[in-house]
Amino acid sequence: MTKQIQDQLQRKLQLKTTPRRIVSLVPSQTELLVDLGLEANIVGVTKFCVHPVHLKKTKAIVGGTKQIHIDKIRSLNPDIILCNKEENTKEIVEACAQICNTHVSDIFTIEDSLELIHQYGTLFNKNEDAQKIVNHIKKETDDFKTFIQKKPTLKVAYFIWKNPWMVAANNTFINYLLELNHLKNVYETQNRYPEIELHNTAINKEVDVVLLSTEPFPFNHSHKKEVQAFYPNAKVVIADGEMFSWYGSRLTKAFAYFKNLRLNLEAFQAL
Structure with a gap:
C-alpha cells in the first residue's frame, strides 16, 4: 500500500515502502538521522556533515550543501534524499527529485523543528524515537523560557x-x-x-x-x-x-x- 507524506513545502511524496537508503544533504538533519537510530541506513552525506565525527569516514561524500555530485548520488541508488530550502538550492532539489523521492524541510521556529522530527519519525518508521527527541526538546525549551523570563x-x-x-x-x-x-x-x-x-x-x-x-x-x-x-x-x-x-x-x-x-x-x- 502506497503511503503519501507531505514535506515542509507541502510537496507530496509517494512511498511504497519505508526508505532504507538515505542521502542527506543537510548536516543538522544528518545528525538527527543518527539520533533516530538510522546511521546504518545513511549512504551519502555532505562534506559538512561533521556530527558524529566518524560519519564521513564510513559514508560516501556527495559534495557540499550548495554544490553536489549528482552522478555520485544517483550511483548510491537512494530511496530518499533529504534537503532543506535554505541549505540547498532549488536546482539541487529539482535534480534530486529526478532520482527518487526528495524531502525538503523549511525551518523558522522550534515548532517547525518538532514538525520535521515527527515527519522523519513517520517517514522512517521511527515514531517512538522521534517522540522521545521531541519531548526532550520541549522540556529543554520550557525550562529555558522559565530561566530567561525575567x-x-x-x-x-x-x-x-x-x-x-x-x-x-x-x-x-x-x-x-x-x-x-x-x-x-x-x-x-x-x-x-x-x-x-x-x-x-x-x-x-x-x-x-x-x-x-x-x-x-x-x-x-x-x-x-x-x-x-x-x-x-x-x-x-x-x-x-x-x-x-x-x-x-x-x-x-x-x-x-x-x-x-x-x-x-x-x-x-x-x-
Whole structure:
C-alpha cells in the first residue's frame, strides 16, 4: 500500500515502502538521522556533515550543501534524499527529485523543528524515537523560557561572514533563537543575511553583545579585536554556530549552551 507524506513545502511524496537508503544533504538533519537510530541506513552525506565525527569516514561524500555530485548520488541508488530550502538550492532539489523521492524541510521556529522530527519519525518508521527527541526538546525549551523570563533584553549583532561582513537578520531561524534568548537583533529590520559595512555609527554604540558565529565563516578569537573597534560598548563573543542554526536533535543540547551564554554575559555586564 502506497503511503503519501507531505514535506515542509507541502510537496507530496509517494512511498511504497519505508526508505532504507538515505542521502542527506543537510548536516543538522544528518545528525538527527543518527539520533533516530538510522546511521546504518545513511549512504551519502555532505562534506559538512561533521556530527558524529566518524560519519564521513564510513559514508560516501556527495559534495557540499550548495554544490553536489549528482552522478555520485544517483550511483548510491537512494530511496530518499533529504534537503532543506535554505541549505540547498532549488536546482539541487529539482535534480534530486529526478532520482527518487526528495524531502525538503523549511525551518523558522522550534515548532517547525518538532514538525520535521515527527515527519522523519513517520517517514522512517521511527515514531517512538522521534517522540522521545521531541519531548526532550520541549522540556529543554520550557525550562529555558522559565530561566530567561525575567532576564533583561540585550541588543545584539550576530555575524555569520567576513569579507563581506554579513549578519543574520529577520526571517531566519537564528533570529528566532536570538529572540528566545532575549537578544534583540539590531539588524532585524533587514531580511535574511544582509551584507553590512562596519562603521562607527550611533547604533553600534547601543549594541550590548556581538556574536561571531563559528559557522559558516569560522570566526575565532583572532577576529574579536577587529570587530570590537566598531562596537565599543559591546561584549564580543565567539558563538557556537551549531547551537544557533542547527535544528533537529541538536536542540536537545542548545538550551544548556544558551543558559551558560547568558550567565557569562551577566558577568560581563556586572563589571
